[in-house]
Amino acid sequence: MQKIHKQWTISDAANTYGIKEWGAGYFDLSDSGDVVVRVQTEDSSVSVSFMDIIEGLDARGFSMPVLLRIENLLDQQMSRLNESFRTSIKGNGYQGRYQGVFPIKVNQQAQVIDEITRFGERYDHGFEAGSKAELLIALAKVPSKDSLIICNGYKDPEFIDLGLQTTRMGYKVFFVIETPTELPTILERSRSLGIKPLIGIRIKLASQAGGHWQDSGGDNSLFGLTTGQLVDVIDTLKTEDMLDSVRLLHYHLGSQIPNIRDIRTAVRETARFYADLVNEGCPMGYIDIGGGLAVDYDGSQTNFLHSKNYNLDEYTWDVVEVLQSVLDEKEIPHPTIITESGRATVAYSSILLFNILDVTESRPGPIPEEPPEDVPDSIRNLYEVRQSMTTRNVQECYNDAVYYRSEVREDFQSGNVSLRQRALADNLFLDIMLGISRLLTKVKRVPRELDDLAESLYDTYYGNFSVFQSLPDVWAIEQIFPVMPIHRLTEEPKRQAILADITCDSDGKIDTFADIHDVRKTIPLHELKGNEEYYLGVFLVGAYQETLGDLHNLLGDTHVVSVRINPDGSFDFVREIEGDSIADVLSYVEYQPKDLIELFRQKAEDAVRAGTITAQQRRIVMNAYEESMRGYTYFER
Ligand code: PLP
Numbered sequence: 001m002q003k004i005h006k007q008w009t010i011s012d013a014a015n016t017y018g019i020k021e022w023g024a025g026y027f028d029l030s031d032s033g034d035v036v037v038r039v040q041t042e043d044s045s046v047s048v049s050f051m052d053i054i055e056g057l058d059a060r061g062f063s064m065p066v067l068l069r070i071e072n073l074l075d076q077q078m079s080r081l082n083e084s085f086r087t088s089i090k091g092n093g094y095q096g097r098y099q100g101v102f103p104i105k106v107n108q109q110a111q112v113i114d115e116i117t118r119f120g121e122r123y124d125h126g127f128e129a130g131s132k133a134e135l136l137i138a139l140a141k142v143p144s145k146d147s148l149i150i151c152n153g154y155k156d157p158e159f160i161d162l163g164l165q166t167t168r169m170g171y172k173v174f175f176v177i178e179t180p181t182e183l184p185t186i187l188e189r190s191r192s193l194g195i196k197p198l199i200g201i202r203i204k205l206a207s208q209a210g211g212h213w214q215d216s217g218g219d220n221s222l223f224g225l226t227t228g229q230l231v232d233v234i235d236t237l238k239t240e241d242m243l244d245s246v247r248l249l250h251y252h253l254g255s256q257i258p259n260i261r262d263i264r265t266a267v268r269e270t271a272r273f274y275a276d277l278v279n280e281g282c283p284m285g286y287i288d289i290g291g292g293l294a295v296d297y298d299g300s301q302t303n304f305l306h307s308k309n310y311n312l313d314e315y316t317w318d319v320v321e322v323l324q325s326v327l328d329e330k331e332i333p334h335p336t337i338i339t340e341s342g343r344a345t346v347a348y349s350s351i352l353l354f355n356i357l358d359v360t361e362s363r364p365g366p367i368p369e370e371p372p373e374d375v376p377d378s379i380r381n382l383y384e385v386r387q388s389m390t391t392r393n394v395q396e397c398y399n400d401a402v403y404y405r406s407e408v409r410e411d412f413q414s415g416n417v418s419l420r421q422r423a424l425a426d427n428l429f430l431d432i433m434l435g436i437s438r439l440l441t442k443v444k445r446v447p448r449e450l451d452d453l454a455e456s457l458y459d460t461y462y463g464n465f466s467v468f469q470s471l472p473d474v475w476a477i478e479q480i481f482p483v484m485p486i487h488r489l490t491e492e493p494k495r496q497a498i499l500a501d502i503t504c505d506s507d508g509k510i511d512t513f514a515d516i517h518d519v520r521k522t523i524p525l526h527e528l529k530g531n532e533e534y535y536l537g538v539f540l541v542g543a544y545q546e547t548l549g550d551l552h553n554l555l556g557d558t559h560v561v562s563v564r565i566n567p568d569g570s571f572d573f574v575r576e577i578e579g580d581s582i583a584d585v586l587s588y589v590e591y592q593p594k595d596l597i598e599l600f601r602q603k604a605e606d607a608v609r610a611g612t613i614t615a616q617q618r619r620i621v622m623n624a625y626e627e628s629m630r631g632y633t634y635f636e637r
Contacts, residue, residue: 021299106342556580
């Protein structure tokens with residue numbers, strides 16, 4: 001009977017890449033096989049294909065890679081966060097309100113901060129500043145006097161003076177005491193200027209959250225007061241008659257908290273601190289539970305590092321409910337709840353788009369039908385192994401192949417095997433491994449040693465991007481981001497691949513990919529087609545990546561383009577920032593492009609003088625040099 005080959009469908013593509021799981025309703029596939037972004041309009045939703053956006057970019061002369069920002073997604077994420085808190089507050093009968101602040105460190109880019117100001121205004125969403133530079137941004141960009149500015153981090157007298165003067169203008173600028181040594185400066189500057197500060201206190205909780213940033217919480221966390229220090233600070237403020245300045249309690253357990261239980265535990269512990277501070281006589285009024293609201297990067301909805309076992313509504317409900325239950329027990333009025341959610345606010349709105357430049361396939365080169373006459377026995381043995389593979393002897397064939405290949409390699413080292421013979425052995429070995437991995441799909445029990453064989457036989461797709469510049473967390477903390485082709489999804493992707501960037505650094509790669517059940521080492525991709533570009537997207541990259549990125553190999557900032565999607569499904573390119581030119585990146589590392597051009601010109605002139613090139617050829621090479629200086633740092637077709 002003829003075996004029926006199941007046709008690949010668009011839902012196979014959705015399952016393969018998990019887009020419905022990590023996409024949070026913002027990303028999906030069209031029937032024609034493109035990834036689309038879906039945004040909410042007043043009464044329905046509209047979808048736009050990334051391929052249409054790329055076409056628009058191409059027409060405007062933007063080559064890959066491009067960091068694409070979709071304004072609507074930031075707008076929607078801010079609404080989701082604020083509206084979810086509103087619903088939970090109403091549902092629980094909580095008497096306080098919610099006011100978010102965006103931690104500027106998570107994405108300091110002016111465009112992003114402008115959008116947060118604009119979209120946050122209707123919710124009195126404010127900013128969290130962790131340094132003087134961030135404070136200057138926050139003070140200038142805060143949408144209104146009703147929004148909050150929370151100052152964390154080390155604060156010198158200049159920082160404090162500026163915050164105090166702005167408080168006098170009617171803005172709510174909170175100084176969060178991170179270490180006991182900050183208090184005397186705040187008190188001294190406040191007395192000197194005659195302005196009462198709004199003081200917040202950051203505490204070290206005993207509670208800790210699992211996940212990558214586990215050490216940001218608990219007794220050994222870097223910032224925050226121990227309970228002993230907290231009591232000292234309260235006593236000092238009492239002595240100084242300044243206790244009425246204490247208005248806010250803050251903690252930050254760490255970013256990307258995957259387990260809701262840890263969030264509940266921390267809120268409960270903080271509520272106890274809050275109640276006791278009220279009982280000590282502090283007016284309070286605000287409780288700031290920091291960041292930590294996670295993003296489900298792999299779509300597994302579990303308490304895995306790159307996921308979270310709760311949704312936004314559960315998060316807001318639990319925070320409100322736990323807080324309320326502790327405070328009601330002590331008959332303490334309900335404070336304003338502040339979160340410093342950064343990652344969850346901006347991650348969705350940025351997507352890195354790039355093209356594939358080249359592929360190294362794990363396919364053997366040509367293998368003659370019969371062993372050539374002059375080859376050593378080890379190569380003949382590899383031929384035999386290749387002939388004898390069945391489902392019953394896979395382990396034995398694997399062992400033999402490994403043995404004979406190493407014999408060939410040793411003989412090559414001692415000069416008894418030629419380059420061509422070694423190449424033949426390598427081809428035979430790869431062919432055997434591919435054969436074994438095919439047979440393994442038919443065996444009942446895969447030998448342990450061969451568990452990972454299929455995954456080790458991957459192609460390398462070279463992408464036009466830099467991990468270090470655009471996805472630094474992939475390199476630094478092995479962060480997983482969803483990656484997938486953004487077109488051709490009606491075709492089955494038949495190659496298993498890892499991605500290499502163009503830095504030629506062995507760390508410049510992505511070889512861990514999101515999977516709902518586990519992480520996987522390879523990603524299924526399509527074969528390249530002749531001259532057609534093949535585009536991939538890395539999704540959910542809006543948080544932390546842009547500013548942490550560096551200039552490794554002098555690959556600079558990519559082009560950044562912001563798109564706004566209109567209710568009729570059309571879209572506008574609202575802002576464009578050209579990526580760094582080569583002259584830009586050279587000047588960042590203290591070269592003067594003009595000096596380099598002059599030095600090269602002298603070399604070219606010497607060559608003319610020596611008769612190596614003509615004056616005409618000098619002009620050509622100088623043009624090429626100067627043109628490159630103005631060009632993009634990435635690969636240009
Ligand atoms: N608040 C503080 C004090 C932080 O250090 C951070 C970052 O770790 C955040 C807020 C933002 O956290 P997240 O991006 O998890 O919301």
